[in-house]
Amino acid sequence: MRRILVGIKRVVDYSVRVRVKPDGTGVALDGVKMSINPFDEIALEEALRMKERGEADEVVAMSIGPEEAQQQLRTALAMGADRAILVKSDTAVEPLTAAQVFTAIARAEDARLVLVGKQAIDDDANQTGQMLAALWGRPQATFASKVEVLGEVLRVTREVDAGLETLEIDLPAVVTVDLRLNEPRYVKLPDIMKAKKKPLDVKSFADYGVEPTERLKVTLYVAPATRSKGIMVKSVAELVDVLKKKGLA
Amino acid sequence: MEFALTEEQQLIIQTTRDFVVNELYPHEAEVEESGVLRPELRDAIKAKAIEAGLYAANMPAEVGGAGLDTLTWLLYERELGRANYALHWTCVARPSNILMACTGEQREKYLLPAVRGERSDCMAMTEPGVGSDVRGMKTNARRDGEYFIINGTKHFISHADEADFVILYAATGEEETPRGKKKLITAFIIDKGTPGYTIRPGYKNVSHRGYHNSILEFSDCRVHQSQILGELHQGFEVANDWLGATRLQVAATCLGRAERALEHAKQWAVDRQQFGQQIGKFQGVSFKLADMAMELKAAELLTFEAAWKFDQKLATDMDMAMAKLKATEMLAFVADEAIQIHGGMGLMSDLPLERIWRDARVERIWEGTSEIQRHIISRAMLRPLGG
Ligand SMILES: Cc1cc2nc3c(=O)[nH]c(=O)nc-3n(C[C@H](O)[C@H](O)[C@H](O)COP(=O)(O)OP(=O)(O)OC[C@H]3O[C@@H](n4cnc5c(N)ncnc54)[C@H](O)[C@@H]3O)c2cc1C
Numbered sequence: 001m002r003r004i005l006v007g008i009k010r011v012v013d014y015s016v017r018v019r020v021k022p023d024g025t026g027v028a029l030d031g032v033k034m035s036i037n038p039f040d041e042i043a044l045e046e047a048l049r050m051k052e053r054g055e056a057d058e059v060v061a062m063s064i065g066p067e068e069a070q071q072q073l074r075t076a077l078a079m080g081a082d083r084a085i086l087v088k089s090d091t092a093v094e095p096l097t098a099a100q101v102f103t104a105i106a107r108a109e110d111a112r113l114v115l116v117g118k119q120a121i122d123d124d125a126n127q128t129g130q131m132l133a134a135l136w137g138r139p140q141a142t143f144a145s146k147v148e149v150l151g152e153v154l155r156v157t158r159e160v161d162a163g164l165e166t167l168e169i170d171l172p173a174v175v176t177v178d179l180r181l182n183e184p185r186y187v188k189l190p191d192i193m194k195a196k197k198k199p200l201d202v203k204s205f206a207d208y209g210v211e212p213t214e215r216l217k218v219t220l221y222v223a224p225a226t227r228s229k230g231i232m233v234k235s236v237a238e239l240v241d242v243l244k245k246k247g248l249a
Numbered sequence: 250m251e252f253a254l255t256e257e258q259q260l261i262i263q264t265t266r267d268f269v270v271n272e273l274y275p276h277e278a279e280v281e282e283s284g285v286l287r288p289e290l291r292d293a294i295k296a297k298a299i300e301a302g303l304y305a306a307n308m309p310a311e312v313g314g315a316g317l318d319t320l321t322w323l324l325y326e327r328e329l330g331r332a333n334y335a336l337h338w339t340c341v342a343r344p345s346n347i348l349m350a351c352t353g354e355q356r357e358k359y360l361l362p363a364v365r366g367e368r369s370d371c372m373a374m375t376e377p378g379v380g381s382d383v384r385g386m387k388t389n390a391r392r393d394g395e396y397f398i399i400n401g402t403k404h405f406i407s408h409a410d411e412a413d414f415v416i417l418y419a420a421t422g423e424e425e426t427p428r429g430k431k432k433l434i435t436a437f438i439i440d441k442g443t444p445g446y447t448i449r450p451g452y453k454n455v456s457h458r459g460y461h462n463s464i465l466e467f468s469d470c471r472v473h474q475s476q477i478l479g480e481l482h483q484g485f486e487v488a489n490d491w492l493g494a495t496r497l498q499v500a501a502t503c504l505g506r507a508e509r510a511l512e513h514a515k516q517w518a519v520d521r522q523q524f525g526q527q528i529g530k531f532q533g534v535s536f537k538l539a540d541m542a543m544e545l546k547a548a549e550l551l552t553f554e555a556a557w558k559f560d561q562k563l564a565t566d567m568d569m570a571m572a573k574l575k576a577t578e579m580l581a582f583v584a585d586e587a588i589q590i591h592g593g594m595g596l597m598s599d600l601p602l603e604r605i606w607r608d609a610r611v612e613r614i615w616e617g618t619s620e621i622q623r624h625i626i627s628r629a630m631l632r633p634l635g636g
Contacts, residue, residue, distance in 0.1 A: 071256055075260055193257060195257070
């Protein structure tokens, strides 16, 4: 069975303007719209396309999070994933813990490929995929903007500072995906109704032999300073003048 | 009573909203400005809507629709209702449920192609001489062997210019009742291009740019009896059996547009500063917002309760009338207040408010005017008392 695992993280929707709690312990989440991390949605879309092209047999969505993360997994199932696994956690999950759980799932499920977003838009850590590859002992390609399956090899185009880099890595492997890889599909209405019948297993850390330990400590959240109002200039000449005065031109 | 939405309902809302925001909003300005929905644009969006399973989602699953219950269908309507009418109604069409009355060959010819998006329908009841009093219609169909000869004029007929066929209501006789003579009405399906059936451009109107109404003329138009939808003389019964919740559909689309107007108004209340503070800090503005939110919620509860009752087969005519009446009047109020909160900017076409305000106007007229809805509500109260 050529199985693809896809990480699906529940995060505050990208369109929400987050507010920091007055005591600085985090951002206010009550009543806030939650969604699949957009990069994870791209990862899932890529997995589904591979399956549709006959390059994979099964797509499994996996998430670590609260009970409510089932909503995001249901969305993944409605998009086309075959089944889902939720590893329950009522506290924030550090990247290393996530990587340990994903490694255990990858082994238990005999995964051929693990696709995750390059980062989650809540903590922007950008670590889980890399740590997972290391723990699992398999090759990795990060920031993918194109992925091609060539038999037992994956050709991945990566977005790097200098431009595009193309790698070939052996499967099984870990790929973290970037924004331009694809455009995720709309969930089809009839598939939403079918998603209910697809299996969603709720597991614990213990089921995967992982003991979550707290290694990171967040000391304070603060809102970014509000930007001061800009000024309007009437002409290019005036603009150049202002820039010169500020020593910028 | 359960008020929480299921996971599926939330997903349907989400995917419909995503579609509306990504595929319809970007084209609103063009349609509003030009008054035209270009066929290429229409076909491109329609193809995406079909792909996403959103097209004709109001229809039962056994004919290729999404098979939603009434409440879930209305949640989908609410999201579609946020957008320009021509865009959502044409590109993400909901064929008339009355087509479910199709039998035999009619299913292959009309019902199934309509669900697949290959053919589209329109419905003609209103005439220059009869609006609210539909049973008084003059358009008539006279039997001639296996055929009927149709004569008469319909007006205000939405989408007839684009539709491949019309579901036409015509008088096919009279019966004596204790309260005098009553016309017998029959529904016919008539293909565009049938000799004797002419479609003329309708009137320009204030609401819903990019969409058109037409005048239909029938002059000795001969149709075979196999074109009857339902039974002879049973036109209104067919409508009652199948049309059902179209008043709730109007209500639901109004909820979506009101919600959108309220979103703009809330944002403006915190972004706009006058006299050194956010205008939302002035009670004159903030109380408006409170009333708008409350009215919206009231309309929503009436609509969704009626939908729930509809599925339990408990909905009365009064439930439907109340939902339609409240939602359409609420939209007029919310759209107007949203403009007031924006001041002059509210009237500018850069924001969708002026068109939501214009579009709101027709909602209190079609699918039964506000007066007719009030009539229905009051009759339901008084009739049992001998009134
Ligand atoms: C943009 C648009 C699109 C339309 N599309 C279609 C369509 O696709 N197909 C179709 O068949 N029709 C369509 N209609 C017609 C619509 O359903 C009618 O306009 C509506 O039923 C009202 O009829 P009327 O306009 O003739 O008004 P009238 O019935 O003449 O009413 C005039 C006024 O009298 C009031 N009134 C009438 N009777 C009573 C009463 N008993 N008690 C109290 N007040 C009363 C009304 O409330 C109204 O205020 C459309 C209308 C519009 C504006």
